[in-house]
Amino acid sequence: MPKFKSSDSAANDLIPPRPTLSSLKRAAADCRACDLWKKGTQTVFGEGARRVKVMFVGEQPGNEEDLTGKPFVGPAGRLLDNALEEAGIDRQQTYVTNVVKHFKWEPRGKRRIHKKPNSLEITACRPWLEAEIAVVKPDVIVALGATAAQSLLGPQFRVTKQRGEFIPSTLAPYVMATVHPSSILRAPDDETRRLELRLFIDDLKKLSKVIK
Numbered sequence: 001m002p003k004f005k006s007s008d009s010a011a012n013d014l015i016p017p018r019p020t021l022s023s024l025k026r027a028a029a030d031c032r033a034c035d036l037w038k039k040g041t042q043t044v045f046g047e048g049a050r051r052v053k054v055m056f057v058g059e060q061p062g063n064e065e066d067l068t069g070k071p072f073v074g075p076a077g078r079l080l081d082n083a084l085e086e087a088g089i090d091r092q093q094t095y096v097t098n099v100v101k102h103f104k105w106e107p108r109g110k111r112r113i114h115k116k117p118n119s120l121e122i123t124a125c126r127p128w129l130e131a132e133i134a135v136v137k138p139d140v141i142v143a144l145g146a147t148a149a150q151s152l153l154g155p156q157f158r159v160t161k162q163r164g165e166f167i168p169s170t171l172a173p174y175v176m177a178t179v180h181p182s183s184i185l186r187a188p189d190d191e192t193r194r195l196e197l198r199l200f201i202d203d204l205k206k207l208s209k210v211i212k
């Protein structure tokens with residue numbers, strides 16, 4: 001079977017001819033390019049102003065994001081907000097989005113547990129991310145976690161080895177990957193969590209050097 005490419009995604013047909021962030025968001029609300037629209041409450045599009053300096057790309061919306069329709073508003077988003085503040089980066093100068101825009105989950109008792117998106121879903125959703133990058137034109141793109149990093153920088157990319165490094169890419173003048181804020185929340189004990197948070201903030205501080 002020929003490999004499914006992002007140019008084959010039905011999402012391409014929904015992208016308006018001269019897209020703006022608001023027209024893209026409206027169009028993405030009707031996306032059915034993969035099966036995840038059936039699971040999620042709504043499309044969670046990226047958020048932030050256009051022409052900001054830094055774009056953060058996560059994996060996919062979580063429970064709170066799915067319910068509110070906004071990216072990074074749950075526990076991981078709160079950690080990101082605090083870390084940005086610690087790193088001296090103005091949240092108003094950032095755009096946050098995800099490689100996949102619907103919440104993928106499975107039931108665990110009464111809770112909805114996050115399930116990793118597969119490569120088909122990531123590929124199907126790719127046109128939205130590319131359109132966001134084209135409109136926002138960030139100076140720096142920061143991939144949060146392995147899913148975003150491998151989707152943006154290639155399957156060989158290892159966050160554990162290359163976190164915090166600027167990687168040459170055609171996507172933006174500067175591209176970096178670091179851990180996902182959820183991984184910090186999942187640290188086995190307080191000491192590890194504090195250390196991981198420190199390393200995350202250190203990675204974010206590197207952004208200040210390239211955004212004037």
Ligand code: URA
Pocket residue numbers: 058059060061062065070071072073074076077097098182
């Ligand atoms: N995790 C993500 O990757 N993205 C969100 O928007 C929220 C949690």
Ligand code: SF4
Pocket residue numbers: 011028031032033034035036037043100101102121124125126128
């Ligand atoms: Fe469309 Fe992405 Fe939602 Fe799939 S996850 S239906 S490609 S918006």
